[in-house]
Every structure is written in C-alpha cells, then in structure tokens.
Amino acid sequence: MVTRTVRRFLITALAVAGVLLLVTSLVLLSRTMENSAEFSRLQLLIVSINAIGVVVLTALIIGHLFRMVREFRRRLPGTRLKGRMVFMFVTLSVLPVFVVYWFSVQFLNRGIDSYFNVDVSRGMESALKLSRTTLDMRLYEFRSRTEAMASELETADEAEIFSLLDALRRDSGAVELTLLGANNRIVATSSEYPATVVPMRASEEILLQTRQGDSYIAMDPLAAGGFQVRAAVPLAVRSAGQEQRLLHALYPMAERLSDLAGEVQGAYTQYREIAWLRAPLKQSFMLTLSLVLLLSLLAAVWGAFFFARRLVAPIQALADGTRAVAKGDFDTRLPIPARDEIGFLVNSFNDMTRRLAEARELAVRSQHAVESQRASLAVILARLSTGVIALEPDFSIRNANQAAGAILDVDLGGHEGGTFDALSAGNPLVEQFVQACRAHLDAGDSEWREQIVLRAEVGQRVLMCACTTLPMEGDVAAGYVLVFDDITALLQAQRDAAWGEVARRLAHEIKNPLTPIQLSAERLRNRYLDKMNDTDARFLERATRTIVGQVEAMKDMVNAFSEYARAPDMDITRFDLNILIAEVAELYKGTGQGVDFVMSLDRTMPPVLADAGRVRQVLHNLLRNAMEATQGQDDAYVEVTTELSSDGGADVFHVIVEDNGPGFHMPARDQVFDPYVTTKPKGTGLGLAIVKKLVEEHGGKVEAENHAGGGARVEFTLPVVQGARGRQGAGRRGEGGQAPGIQRERA
C-alpha cells in the first residue's frame, strides 16, 4: 500500500515536472522570439529540456505501446476501446499541432529573411565605404606628414636628431616618433608618455614593406577602445655604408572620428555576422521549434495513452466483473474510481451484484425449503396408505407413491415418466382403473370423485378415487393428481358389521319363539298322542317330530348366527403356528377319506402371538372346507404351506391352504367371505365368513382364489409382532443347529 502510494506520488511528481519543463521551454522559446540575444543564451537550456523530455516521453510511449500490444494479444477486455481512444486523442492533438508548426515555420523563415533585405545590406556597405574613404584621407595626411618628417631627418645631423625628433613629434601631433636603425634597433625616440610607454618597434610586416622603399600606413584598434594610426617611412640612404633607417610614428585618431568609425565597424561587423549566421540561425530556430513540437507531440501521445488507460481501467474492471458475474461469482465488488458517470456505473454494478447475490441466496434458501418440503412430502406420501399418482398434462406419470403401487399391485417405480395407459399392460385389474380415470380426464373434468369397482376372476376390489387438476399454467393444466384408496376392506367391514347386527337380531328374535314352539309341539304330542287312533297318532307323531326337528335345526342355525356375531375377548398367547397346524391336520388325517395331506411348513418361523383358539378355528374351517371340497376324488390332496415374508416393510406369517377340488363358483372374489353364501348343499355359508372375521381380528388379511389348473387356494396372513421377532432368534438358537428352511411332509 505504501509502495503504491509512493509510486503514485512519484508518477504525479514526474508528470508535473514534465509539464512544467514543457511550459518552461515554451516560455523560453517565446522570449527568444522577442530577443535573439536571449535565444543565444537560452538555446542550450531549451534544447536540453526538450531532449530530456523527448527521451523520457519516448520511453514511456514505447512502454505503453508494448503494454497495449501485449494486452491486445491476450485479448484483455477494453483493449480495443483503449486503442480507439488513443488513436482519437492522438489524431485530435497531432493535427492542430502540425498546423501551428507549419505556420510557425513560415513565420520564422519570412521573419528572419525580412531582417536581411537588400537595402539594409547596401546601406551598411555604403556606410563602411564612406568611413573607409574618410579614414583613407586621414591616413594619407598622416603618411604625408610622416614622409615630410622623414625628409627632415634625412638631412639632420646626428647630434640634432633627438631634439629634432622631439620637435617634429610636437609639431605633427604624434604620440610617439621612433627612429629605427638596422635590425629594428631604436636610434632615437620621442614619446608623449616617455615614462610609461615603451617605444614601439616595427613589426615584421612593416619592415618587409619599408625594406622595399614603400611607406607603411595603417589604422590599429586600441585595446582600450578607439583607433590609432601607425605610419612607417624609410629614410633615404645618402652615402654608402649608411644604415637603412626607418621613421615609425603613432598618431592618435580624433576621438569623435574614432568613435564614429568604431560604431560603423561594430555595426557592420555585427550585421555581417548575423547575415552570415542567418541560415544557421534559422536552422537553430527550426531545431528548437521542432524539438518543442516533438515534445508536444510525444506529450500528447503519452497523455493519450495515460488518459485512455485511466478512462478504460474502470470499463475493464466492469468487463471483468461482468465476466465474473456471468460465471456465477456474485460477490464481485469493484472499486469506485471517481464521483462521475463511470463511478455511478460502477456503483450501479456493485448494487446489481449485491442484489443478485441476495437473490441467489434467497433462491438457494427457497430451493432448500422446497427440497425439504418435497422430501417431507415424499416421506408422507411413502408412508401414506392412500395411493397418489401425479400426472403430467400429457398424462405421463410424474411420480407416484408406494401405496399406489401396492393398491394396484404394480411396480410404479418403473413407470415414472411413462404413460398412464401403459400401466394397464397385462393387468386387467389396473386396466379397469385406468379406463375409469381416463374417462374423466378425457372428458376434461377438473375435479371428480368416484368409487371404482375392479372386478377380478374371483371377487372384486373397490377403490375410492378422487382427482384434482393442478393450478393452470396459462391455458394448460399443470397436471393432475389421482388419489385413491382401496376401500374393499372397509366396505367388507361395514358389510360384516351389518351382517353381525343381522345375526344378533336374528338370534335374538328367532331364538326366543323357538323354545315355546318346541315345547308346544312336545306338549301336543304328549297330550293327544295316546288319545288318538293309530292313524292320527302316527300323523301327530310325525308332525310334532318334524316341528321339533326343524326347531332344533333352527336353533343350531340361530346358535351359528349367534356365534358369528359374538365377539368374545381374545386370549393372546405365544405358540408355534406349525405345531398348531400339525395338530389340527392330524384330526383330519384319520378320517379315512383318502385325502393326502402335504405339509410344507417353514420350521424357521418364530412363534406367533395370537389367540390360539381362534387360529385353531380358522384352520378347522379351512381344512374342513378343503376336505369337503375334495370328498370323493381319487387323487384328492390338501396342501398346507407356511412361510415368513415381508409385505410393505413389515414381516408377516403366510398360511396357505390349497386343494385340487372344484374351486369356488362365486361371481365375485370377495363374496366368498360373505355370510350365508355357500355352494355346498349342507353349508351354512358362515365358515369362510368366520375365517375372515377371525383373521381380521388379528390384523391379518385373507384372500381366496382358484388355481389355474383347478382347485381352491385360500391364504391368510398374520402380522409378526415385534416381540415375537426377538424371541424368534432365541428360539432358533435353542433349536441347536436345526437347519432353517421349509420341510415338506406327506401325511
């Protein structure tokens, strides 16, 4: 964090410094435009500033370019936008700058050229020539004066030379007169400042010129300013052996003339210098201007990169955030760059992701709640004894509970997703159910309720079915829910209860008059039998016997009805069902009817917890029916089977009594167990009714059917009480290694 702050501070400082340098260079350049002397002084500074700026900006731009190319290759979001923004910024900045540059160049060229027009140049030349002519006249005068002095010295005696020289200097106005001999030797000298100035000797150039006999005249600038005239005139040699002498004179230039001459020469020199430097000057201006232009362009390009990056950064962050949201990451939060429109957009994005996260969390919670409710509903449906089948709008099975399969005796797990009509394949009972339901569904009944009677080969089953249409989705129903229950047992129980009430009333209403009838018949016979003749006596005897016999029969019948209606308390004990079966069967084996008994008993069954007397009654009734049904058949047999199995998750005992008799001749299977329904000549019709009543008193079920090959089959079940299972294991352990399984006996 600190490093980032320092880095940001450094970048800001560098940027500010760069801008200041650029502005400084531009200010300096504008000053040089006003004064070329300033340009001379500041040119190096300007060039240095711009050179540094060019190097720094070039490096920065190249860095940005490399970064942009790298991002473009990586297809980072926002790269194209950044490229377009950079192109736009650069274009917007480069074109105006180039226009300004072009006009500046034109202005510079024409401005500088205008300084050096022909008139000025010619004027300067004329001024110089005029000065030169004036000075030449003065020089000519000085030379003539010097030559005159030389003539006088030629004729002067050696002894007078010093005084003459001094006099000539004063008369001529010279500041110094020196007579030089051979080898530049000073013969005599006279100076206005003899104490401070050393006499001047002739230069090589003067000696060379005077040696040829010519006079020398020149105007020399003084170090302190102004001019002086230097003249040298050779003296004539009058006799052989006389050395060559030279008069060297220095004259001061008039102060006014010297100043004017100096000004003219200075101005001319400066003008020539500037004129000669015109081209380099323009080149310098152009170079400086070009550097400033280059710096401006580079700064503009770098600025384009910088601001494009700053502008695109939030958009790139938004793109990344959008991708993250698209991938399901709703926890993405973006930093808000500024309080502008982009910041508002980023803030909205953050708000949107927050809401999405909340919505997703809510959806997850709702889904969990729905799944929990669905699981609860599935458990409830699974434990529900009522069958439930949910159908899609196209009548395919969405789901069904376990009870539905149990009621219809169909594995509905394999039909989920299949059509409702497919349930009826190979199952006539279900086919009736499906047809009854489809009749309502096809008719468009939204809600209906019907008691459906399913008729089987033996007996019938009654289902109470209700259907509800699920809430509409548009114009189409979302589906249907079929709820049905097997009310066969309920109806049977109602019927049994009714029969029991009938039997009780019959027993009560019929039994009471029977005894007086019987007693009256016996009194009639006792009183009048002896008093009648034989014929009447026989008639009376026969009549009263018939009355008494029928009354007895009616009593038996009433007692049977009474027995059927009676519901004494159950005496529940634990006993071995196989042993009880064996005991009861033993009673029928010795009847001599020639019926084979086949005992298929599961010896591993645990003891049963029931009323042994009632179970014995059940077994008696079933075995008696079987014996009576097979009476007279050569190959008659009765088979009793016991086994333990699971029925809907609960263990039950199964006892099956089969015979190969003629079977049941009932229109409906359940009517077999109705009271007073019998096909036997001597039957009361209460045997199987009592069986059913006793079995159901134990919580079991009884079913009857005919074999496909002939004969009847009656199966009843008794539930295994939990306590019995615990003792089952103990009992098995007590059997000392007896092999489990079904043992088959033939009696």
Place this chain on the structure above:
Amino acid sequence: MAVATIRTNLDARQLTGRHAWRASVALLSLLAIFLPGAAAADGSYKLFDVRSAFVHQVDGVYYLNARVDYTLTDGALRGLQNGVTMAMEVQLEVNHVRRFLPDNTVHTLRQRYELSYQPLSQRYLLRNLNSETQETFSTVDSAIRSMGVIDELPVLDAALLDADKRYEIRVRAQLDVRSVSGPIRLLLGWLADWRLKSDWYTWSLGP
C-alpha cells in the same frame, strides 16, 4: 564518455525481466540524441599541428617555445571574413607519470588567442587574451603565422616539480567554440568546419 557511462550503468545484461526492454529503449533514445555530438567530438579534423615544442628552465622558471601550424577550413575562413571572432587555445599539461597508477596532472596552462577581421581597416586583429596585447595583420596568413609562434612563454615554476620524479608535458591547440557567439555555438559543434584541433604533442621531463 557520458554515453559509455550510461551504457555501463544500464547494461542490459544486468537487467531482468520486463525492465530490460525499457532500459534498451531508453539507451537507444539517448544514443540517438547524443551520439552525433559524441561522434563529432571524437571525429574532429586534425588541421592544427604542433610542429615542435620544448621547455627550458631559466632562473627557476620553465619557458615554453613552440611552433604551431594553424590551418583554417574554408568555412572557418568565411566565418572569420564575415565577422565571426575565432578563439584559439593552446593547452599545456604537466603530468606526473606514475608506474601503477594513472598519471596525475600537476599543472595546466591555457594560452588563448582571439582572431577577428576589422572591416574598416581591412586588417586582421590578433589578441593575446593572456597578455592583453594585440597586433594587426594585413593578411590572415600572417596573423595565423604570428599566432603559431610561441617564444619564451613562462609556463611553470620549477619549484612545483620534484627533480626525482618523471613528468610528461604535452601541448595541443584547438579552436575554442565556447567563445563563439551564441546562435552558432550549438551548430558549430555539429559542423565539421569548426571542429578543429591538434593531437597532443608530448615529451618527457625529468630523470
């Protein structure tokens, strides 16, 4: 030299990762900016020549006698004719020669001249900036010739030198563009006509 230093400091082989290319780019930029100047400094025309030079000691003072040939290019001559003042410089260095260490400069001297054209008198003015003396010449050759003669110039106090040590004295002459007037100063460094100097003329002094 500056470029060499930068090159040493920013040796790309010492840099790692993504900073390497940035340093390379910056180096190239610097080279592009300064290389012409550096090349110009090293590629001067050797039109000046120190023909002879020696020192001799008189009364504890070493005096220099030297002869230097100055040859001006046409561009320099045109500049001189057009009012550009040319500054010449004769540099003298006395170095203590050490066996295992770099030489140590114990004394330096710069004898500076200024040559200009006087359009009014049509003569050339040669000024000795050290002695503040001046002389005019009718031709540039005579002025240059005069400038190339150095006679009995006191350069060094003998007491500054150790008689037991070996010294090396070297002399060279060059055009001093620093004294050239402003606008052309920068350009002169880029123009071959104004990059004039001689080689070092070197001789030994001492045991």
